[in-house]
Amino acid sequence: MITAGRIVRLAEPDRAQLHFFLDGEKRSALAGDTVLTAMLGSGHALRSSEFGPEPRAGFCLMGACQDCWVWQDEGPRLRACSAFVTEGMKLRTTPPENWP
Amino acid sequence: MSETSVSRVVIVGAGPAGIRSAATLVEAGLHPVVIDEGNRAGGQIYRRPPAGFVRTPEQLYGSEAAKARALHALFDRLAKDGRLTHYAASSVVAVHERRLHVLGESGVQMISYDRVILATGASDRVTPVPGWQSAGVYSLGAAQIALKAQGVALGRRIILIGSGPLLTLVGAQLVKAGADVAAVLDTSPWRQQMRGLGGIAARPLVALRGLALRARLGRRYHAGVTLERIEADERGVTAMRWRDAGGRQRLSPCDMVGMGWHLRAETHLADLVGCAFTYDEQWRQWLPKTDEMGRAGNGVYLAGDGVRLLGADGAEIAGRLAAAACLADLGHPAPSTAADLRKLARLARFARGLACAFPWPVEMALALPDDAIVCRCENVSAGDVRRSVDFGGGEANRVKSLSRAGMGRCQGRYCLLAAVELVAAQAGCTPDTVGRFRAQAPARPAPISAFLRDG
Numbered sequence: 293m294i295t296a297g298r299i300v301r302l303a304e305p306d307r308a309q310l311h312f313f314l315d316g317e318k319r320s321a322l323a324g325d326t327v328l329t330a331m332l333g334s335g336h337a338l339r340s341s342e343f344g345p346e347p348r349a350g351f352c353l354m355g356a357c358q359d360c361w362v363w364q365d366e367g368p369r370l371r372a373c374s375a376f377v378t379e380g381m382k383l384r385t386t387p388p389e390n391w392p
Numbered sequence: 393m394s395e396t397s398v399s400r401v402v403i404v405g406a407g408p409a410g411i412r413s414a415a416t417l418v419e420a421g422l423h424p425v426v427i428d429e430g431n432r433a434g435g436q437i438y439r440r441p442p443a444g445f446v447r448t449p450e451q452l453y454g455s456e457a458a459k460a461r462a463l464h465a466l467f468d469r470l471a472k473d474g475r476l477t478h479y480a481a482s483s484v485v486a487v488h489e490r491r492l493h494v495l496g497e498s499g500v501q502m503i504s505y506d507r508v509i510l511a512t513g514a515s516d517r518v519t520p521v522p523g524w525q526s527a528g529v530y531s532l533g534a535a536q537i538a539l540k541a542q543g544v545a546l547g548r549r550i551i552l553i554g555s556g557p558l559l560t561l562v563g564a565q566l567v568k569a570g571a572d573v574a575a576v577l578d579t580s581p582w583r584q585q586m587r588g589l590g591g592i593a594a595r596p597l598v599a600l601r602g603l604a605l606r607a608r609l610g611r612r613y614h615a616g617v618t619l620e621r622i623e624a625d626e627r628g629v630t631a632m633r634w635r636d637a638g639g640r641q642r643l644s645p646c647d648m649v650g651m652g653w654h655l656r657a658e659t660h661l662a663d664l665v666g667c668a669f670t671y672d673e674q675w676r677q678w679l680p681k682t683d684e685m686g687r688a689g690n691g692v693y694l695a696g697d698g699v700r701l702l703g704a705d706g707a708e709i710a711g712r713l714a715a716a717a718c719l720a721d722l723g724h725p726a727p728s729t730a731a732d733l734r735k736l737a738r739l740a741r742f743a744r745g746l747a748c749a750f751p752w753p754v755e756m757a758l759a760l761p762d763d764a765i766v767c768r769c770e771n772v773s774a775g776d777v778r779r780s781v782d783f784g785g786g787e788a789n790r791v792k793s794l795s796r797a798g799m800g801r802c803q804g805r806y807c808l809l810a811a812v813e814l815v816a817a818q819a820g821c822t823p824d825t826v827g828r829f830r831a832q833a834p835a836r837p838a839p840i841s842a843f844l845r846d847g
Contacts, residue, residue, distance in 0.1 A: 298528065298628070298647070302569045303543035304445050324442040329542045336627050337527045343771035349527035349628065351768065351806070353534035354436055355429055355483075356515045356658070358801035358837055359768065368839065373537075374429070374481075376442065 298332040298349060312381040313365075321377045328353070328360055328372035331383060338362050338372050339385050363387050401718060402427065402492060402503060404484050404661060405511035407435020408459075408704045409696025411467045412711030413509045413718075418475045420715075420724050425503060427479045427494055433467040435513060436533060437704045440464060441541045452540050454565070455601055459704070479503075486833035487665045490691065493833075499842040507691045507718050510662055511711060514655035514697035517677070519757050519810045521553065521651065522764040523622030525771060528629035532562045532652030545571035547648020551632045553619055555580040555750035556654040557602060557703075563612065564605040574646050576609050577634055579653070579753045581616030591745020594738050619756065622649050653752050656809060658698050663831035665692050671824035674747045675701055676754070677809055678828040684733060686714035693718050706739040757810040758817045766814065767807040769800020777811055778818045786819020788812055788827040801837065804829045 307322040314331060321330035328350050331338055337347030338360050350360035353373040360372040365382035377383075401417055403410045406428035417424045426433070432440045438453065438460040449457040449464075471478045479496060486493040491504045516531035523529075530538075530546050532554060538546050545566060550573045552563050563576040592599045606613060616637035623631040623643075631645045657679055663669070667680040667688045679699060682688045686695050695714035696707035709732045720726040760766070762775030772795050780794035788811075791797065797811045798804030804811075808829050816823045 298547060299538070300545040300548055300571065301543060302539065302545055302571060303447055303451075304441070305543075306446070307444055324444050324542075326542060329538075329544055332546075333544075341525065341771065343769075344525060344765075345626075346525055346624065347527045347626070347628065348525075350530065351534060352515060352531045353537040354515060355836070356802060356805050357531075357768075361801075361837075373534075 297334040298336045299329060301333070310377070310379045312377050312379070312383060314383050315385055325377050326373055327362060327370055327375045327377050327381075327383060330377035331362065331372060331385075335385075337385065400506035401425070401509065402505040402507075403509045403511060404428075404492070405435065405513055405696070405698070406430060406433035406467065406478070407511060407513050407696060407707060408438065408463060409511035409513070409698075409707035409711035409714070410435070410509070411463050412708045413511060413695055413715040414470060414476050415466055416712050416715035416727065417719065418470055419727070420719050422719075422724075423476060425477045425479070427482050427484055427492065427503070429481065429483050431481050433471075433478065433480075434460070434464055436537065438463055439537060439541050441543070445543065447543070456704070459708075463708075483836040484661055485835050485838045487661060495834075495836060495838050495842055500838065505691070507693065507722065508665070509686075509693045509695060509714050509718060510665070510698060511694075511696045511707070511714075512658040512661055512698040513707075514657050514701060515805060516558075516652035517654050517656040517752065517809060518554075518651050518806055519653060519753060520760060520764055520766050520774070520807070521619050521622055521756075522761060523624055523629075524649075524651070525765045525768045526622055526624035526629050527627070528624070528647055529622060529649045529651065532558045532650045535650040536562050536565065539565060539569055539571075545569070545648075546650070547629075547646065548572060549574050549646045550648045550650065551575045551577065551644055551646040552650045553577045553579070553632070554652040555753070556652065557746060557750075558652055558654070560602060560605045560609065560613075562650060564608045567608060567612075573609075573612055575632070575644050576613045577617040577619065577632070578613065578615045578750070579617060579619065579756065580750045581637060584751065585615065585749045588745040588747070588749025591741050591743075592749060594741040594745065598742070654746070654750065655697055655701050656805070657701060658805075660803070660831045660835045662688065662692070662694060662698065664833055664835065666690060667692060667694070669828065674744060676752050676823060683717075684713075684736075685717035685729070686710055687717050687721075700740070702736070702739045702743050706736060706743070709736050709739070752809070754813055757813040760814070766811055767797040767800055769802050769807075770796050772797040772807075774814060777814045781815050781818040786815050786821055786826055788815060788829050791815050792829050798829045803832070803835075
């Protein structure tokens with residue numbers, strides 16, 4: 293189900309639903325959502341700042357600020373604003389333990 | 393790493409400038425290579441949503457729909473007919489000896505060029521507001537991209553801050569789309585906006601359209617505000633604290649703040665390729681040096697907001713001009729440029745008017761308390777920057793090394809301009825004497841594995 297997150301969907305509602313996992317919990321998104329849209333559709337942050345106490349939720353959405361990098365259970369880190377969410381994707385707001 | 397031997401003119405960026413450059417080269421019989429970070433050509437202002445989205449260009453781009461449609465159709469036709477080679481979702485991360493290091497999904501590849509046209513565009517020009525590191529603070533461009541390319545608002549109750557055409561435009565677009573915009577706070581007072589009218593009148597239709605958009609904002613719009621602090625709790629933004637033009641304290645609840653003061657030219661690649669820069673007093677930023685056609689020398693041409701902040705219409709013209717210069721230098725018959733140069737001069741008058749009417753709020757940067765964050769990437773504070781000046785002197789790159797402002801993820805894109813103002817004030821000199829942060833490769837974060845793939 294889609295729980296209340298940071299973003300509000302204003303248009304383009306008639307897209308196929310898909311599922312992904314966020315920190316192990318199953319969440320819904322729509323086909324064509326970026327990872328950022330998907331994560332903030334049901335959450336309020338993408339990651340924590342490495343240098344302060346505050347959570348981060350992206351800033352520029354055009355690939356310039358690099359604020360929105362998130363992790364996957366397996367596979368490379370993703371820039372949430374430019375990567376698209378895919379069915380079954382396992383996303384994390386914290387680095388996996390074996391992340392270098 | 394693989395070596396790709398391809399056409400010798402490479403264009404970086406597929407926004408209005410890059411697309412017009414490409415079309416001009418194709419018309420002259422060349423086969424350009426176009427490298428762009430977007431999944432589909434269009435750039436930021438004419439950014440296209442992913443496949444499967446159904447809003448029309450009229451809904452997405454309003455009064456600019458016809459221009460967007462024309463550019464998209466032109467590029468798609470050239471790509472489909474095999475008249476150009478398009479590397480989508482690809483970033484140029486470095487340049488060395490006329491070879492671009494291009495990061496795509498399959499790793500890094502080298503693309504060599506004889507001539508390169510950089511049409512790298514711009515990003516929002518922002519200045520720190522205490523609390524801007526909080527989750528829920530975005531650039532104005534981000535708010536627009538979210539709406540156009542994803543159909544979403546980045547908050548349930550939105551406050552926009554800054555100054556310039558994008559402030560009004562994004563506000564009006566969000567209101568029209570049904571977002572809850574609580575306030576649009578412009579740091580430029582009315583009397584300052586009037587001072588720019590002479591220049592803005594160079595494009596009367598655009599000026600009228602701007603006024604109509606402003607009218608749509610109604611009582612949400614406030615001119616001449618002072619921005620004090622973005623309040624936040626452990627989840628993110630909770631309110632904007634500001635003073636109105638009369639000096640009255642205001643606290644407006646919100647969960648999203650969008651900020652921007654015009655644009656900052658994206659000059660990273662121009663710097664890496666060795667362009668000379670000059671300090672532009674009008675925009676208070678360093679811009680690459682070119683002739684009126686966009687020639688930067690050494691086989692490099694620049695076009696669009698990455699070199700002169702004239703907006704999308706100016707970018708289309710500059711794209712054609714840079715390509716014409718490139719063709720002339722290659723010994724091809726070049727198209728006539730007189731009309732384009734005249735149009736560009738008019739757009740430059742308009743841009744001067746805008747820069748005057750909606751100025752960069754230097755005094756705001758200088759008034760930052762020591763504990764305010766300047767560099768969002770690594771939470772370097774205004775105090776850290778000021779202390780590094782006391783310790784190492786008023787030179788931008790020394791401050792960068794000492795304070796780490798400009799060494800984080802964004803490589804200074806969002807803190808550089810404010811940091812330079814702080815350094816100049818602390819050192820008692822002007823921003824142009826402070827210098828600029830030197831750009832370093834990679835221009836985008838790149839995993840080591842991308843460079844190692846083929847041994």
